[in-house]
Amino acid sequence: MKIVRSYILRECLTPFFLSLVVLTCVFLLGNLIQLTNLVINKGVSLSTIGRVFLLYIPVLLGYTLPLSCLISVALAFSRLSSDNEILALRASGVHLGRLLTPLILLGFIVSLFAIILNERIIPYAHTEQHRLVKSLGAANPTALLEPGMFIKAFNNQIIFIHKIDGSKLSNITIWQPRPDGPTRTIIAKGGEFTPVPGKDQIKLKLINGTSDEPNLNEPNKFYKLNFKTFFMDLDISSNKEKLEKKPKGMTLKELQKEIDNLEKLFVDTSNLRTEYYRKITWSFAALIFVLLSFPISVITNKRERSANAVLVILCAVVYYLLSLGCEALSVKNIFPPAIIMWVPNMVAATGAVILNLKCVS
Template identity: 40%
Template sequence: MAFVIFTLVLVTGNLVKLADLLVNKGVPPWDILRLFGLLIPSLLSHTVPMAILTGTLLAFGRLSNDQEITAMQASGVSIWHLAAPVAAVGLIVSLGLVLVNDHLVPNSRFATRRVLEEIGIRNPAAYLEPGVFVKEFKPYVLFVYQMEGNHLAKVRIYEPMEGRPTRTILAERGEFIPMPDTKQVQFRLFQGTSDEPDPRNPARFYKLEFASYTMTLSLATGRDPSNLRKKPKDMTPGELRREIQELTAQGIDPTPLATEQHRRPATAAAALAFMLVGMPLAIRTRRAERSIGYALSLALILLYYLLSLGTQSLAVEGLVPPGPALWLPNVLLLGAGLLLLQRAGHR
C-alpha cells in the first residue's frame, strides 16, 4: 500500500507533463505510453526504500503496541535476533536496487531522451517549455516566461546574425499551433515589437510595434536520435569507469562522474538503513496507527534526502571527496539505527 501511495505521489508531476504533450502538443498516445513505461525504473529507486521504511514502522509499531516485542524479549529473544532478519531483507533489497540504479535506470533515462528526441523531430512543438532557452528552431532562439496549454505569456524570439545586431521580437502574449506534418510550429504573437532591418542600412534596425504578428518556425535539420550523446546519468558503471579514466588521462577533473558513480549504490543502501532505523524507532514510539507511521516515514525521508542533496552538492563542487560525501547520510542513519537498537535491547 505504501509503495503504491509513494509511486502515485512521485508519478503525478510526470503525468501532468505527459498529459500536456498529449493534449496540447499533439504527441501520439503510443509515445506517451512509452514515456510512462520508461519512468518506472527511476521511480523504483526512490519508492522502494520509502515503502520499506513505512512498512517497517507500521509492522513493528503494531507489534510493540500489542506488547509482542516485550513478550518475545521476556522469552529470551534478544532485540538483535529480531533485527537480524530485518537486516537480511534490507540487504537483499539494497542489492537489488544496486542493479536497478546501475542498469535499469540509466538505460531507461537514455531511452527516454531518445524517445523525446524522436517526438521533437516529428512534432517540434514538444520542444517548447517555459523558462528555457529553446534553440531547436535555427536560427532563432525562443524564450517563454509562462505557458499554459498552447497559450504563451511574455514571449522573446531572438535571431542572432553574424556581423550584425541580434534581431529581437517581443510579445506580451501569444499562442502556438503545432504543424507536425511539416515539422513546423506557427506562432501568433500579440501586443509586441519587432526589430526590422532598415532598407537603406541593413546593419541597423527600427522598432515595429504590432497588434498581431504571425511567424512559422521550422525545426533545425540534421537531428538524429541515434547520434544522441549519453550524459553521466545515462551511463552504465562500465561506461562511467571508462569516461573517468579518459578524463583523468587528459588531466581533467572527473569529480562529477565520480559523484554519480557513488550516488547509485549509496541511494540503493537507503533501503537497509531505513529498515534498521525504522524498526527500533517503531518499538520506541509504541504506536500502531497508520497516520503515525506515515508521519514518521515522511519526516525521515525528508531528512535523509535533504542531507543527501547537500552532501552531493558538496561533492560535485569538489569541497568533499565523493565517496565520504555520498555515503555520509547512510552512515548517520545506520549509526542512529544501531544506537536505537541497543537502547531498545536494554529496556
C-alpha cells in the same frame, strides 16, 4: 524462533508491497501534467506517451523501494508494539536482537535489487526516455541541448549547461579540444540559443563570460578574454544520429570510462563522479532505513503511533536532504565525491546502530 521470524517477515511484506504500489503511483501522477501537455499541445501519440510513462516506473523505484522498507517496518512493529506482542515476546525470553534477523534479510535483498536497478535497469530506462524525447524533437536541433550532461553532439565541442529555461541558458562551459595543443575553454554565466531554419545548426549567444584565446607569439598558450556577449554557431550535421547519454543513463563502467576520457582533456568530471558514487550509496538506503525504523517503532506505545509515523518520515526527509546537500557539494567540487557522497549513509548507519543498541539492551 523460526516461526516468530517468519511471522515478523509476513507482517512486514504486506505493507511493503502496498507502500511500494501506492508511493510509485503517487510519484507517477506528478508526471501526468507534463505528459498530458505533450498529447494536447504537441500532438504526440498515446502509444508513445504510454512508453514514456512506463519508463518512469523503474526510475521511481529507486526512490520508492527504500521508502517502502522504512514504512513497512514502521507499520508492522508499531502494530506489534501497540498490541503488546513485543512485550509478550520479551516475556517469553525472546531477545529483541533476534527480531532484527528477518528485517536485515529484507533490507539486504532489497538493497541487492537496488544495486541491479541503479546499475542496469534505471540507466536503460533513462536512455530510452532520452531516445524517445529526442525522436519527438528530431526536426529541432535544440532538442539536443539538455541540462546536467556533457553534450558532444556538436562538431569539435563538449558543452555542459547547468540550467535551461526555455531558450535561456545558465552557467555554460564549452570545451574545444585541439589535437595539436591544449583544450580551449569558454565559460559564460548566461546565454540564449536560436535554431537556424533549414539547417542542422544552433546560433548560440553567450553573455558575461571568459574565453581562452590563442597567443599569437606562443600558439600553445592561451590568454583570458572577458566578454559581455559572444556568438557561436553550433553544427550537428555530422552527429545528427548520435545519442548522448546523461550521467543517470550510464552504468558504473560507462561512467568510469567517460571520466577517464574527459580527464585526459582536462575537463572537470565532478558531475560524473557524483553520479558514480550516488548510484552506489543510494543502493544501501533500504538496509539503513530498515535498521532505523525498527528501534523507533519498538520504543513507541499505542498512544504514540502517530508520533512514530512522524519520526520515520522525518528520518527519510533528513536522509534525502542530507544526500542532496552532499550531492551539491560534490558537484561543485568542494569535497571529493568519494568521501562526501558516503556521509548520509554513515550518519544514518551510526544513528541506527546507537538506536538499536539502546532498543535491545
